[in-house]
Structure formats: structure tokens, C-alpha cells
Amino acid sequence: MKTSAEADFRAFVVSRWPRMLRTARLLTGHHHDAEDLVQAALAKAYVKWERIQRTDDPNAYVWRIMINANVDRLRRTRAREWLTTRFPETAAPDRTEGVAERSALVQALDRLPPRQRAVIVLRYLEDRTESEVARLLGTRIGTVRSHCARALRRLRGEPGVAREPAGASANGRAARGTPKEPRP
Secondary structure (H helix, E strand, O other), X not given: OOOXXXXXXXXXXXXXXXXXXXXXXXXXXXXHHHHHHHHHHHHHHHHOHHHHHOOOOHHHHHXXXXXXXXXXXXXXXXXXXXXXXXXXXXOOOOOOHHHHHHHHHHHHHHOOOHHHHHHHHHHHHOOOOHHHHHHHHOOOHHHHHHHHHHXXXXXXXXXXXXXOXXXXXXXXXXXXXXXXXXXX
């Protein structure tokens, strides 16, 4: 027999799966990585489900698990992969406008650091408020606004916006453009 918690979790998954998968696709840039991300997040949530149900907002709790799992995935991936601006093979042109637009969106999102990307995806593509995004990311509204402003400047290609190296914080030296002080 299934317990009430298992039935509740199953209903939660069935109702949230499409939206979580869409968000994960925008966060990861790949459908298969998105499925893996959602499944990993839901597996973590299943283990803690009874405790999650007692929170004020179980939905936000699970979304936060997914966002944190994505950040962890990017940390592991960046250490093993060689980043380049060129693809090893030439891309075939898409024949449908929708696929081309989606591809352009994913490429634009790929240029953003993980936190800025999460803010843009949640704020504009998931149509969440600044306070919801702040709660999901575990940060303040002002931080969400600054990440959003920097990300939008970068997406627009405004002059003076340098690409931050992987792992650089938005408040770090890379964002200010100041060189690292030599150690004595």
C-alpha cells in the first residue's frame, strides 16, 4: 500500500514535471541534461518529502533544490570541459523559426554565469516576481535586481561589459575590472 506521503509526492511530480522540465531545459541548454537535473532534484526531494510538506512553500523548496543541483552540476562540469568559442562541426541551419529562436535564446543564456542565468530564467521565462526569485535563490531582492541588470546588459551586448570568468562572483574583482593584488 502507498502511504499518504507517497501519494502526495506522486501528485506533486505529476503537476510540476512539465514546468520543471521547461525551466531545467532553459537552465542547462540541453533536453537530456534537463531531464537528469529534474530527476536528481526530485530524488533529493523524495527523501525529504515529509519534511518538505511541512514547510510554508513546498514548491519553492523543490525549485531551490533544482537550482542548487544545477549550480553543483556546472561546478563539476566546468572543471572537466574545455570551453571554446568554436564548435568542432558546423551547425546545419534549422528550417523552423521556433527552433532558431529557441537556439538563439539558449546560446544567449549560455553566455551568462549560473546565478545571472538563473535570475533571467526565473524572472522572465518563468514569469516570477523579484521576491519569488530572491526566495528561490536564497538571496535578497537587491541582489536579484543587480544580477538581472548585469545579465540584461550582457545579453544586449552593451560596451564595457566584460565576460566574468567561471566562478567569479558578481561582487568580485572580475565584475569591477580591477586587477588582483600581488601577494607579498
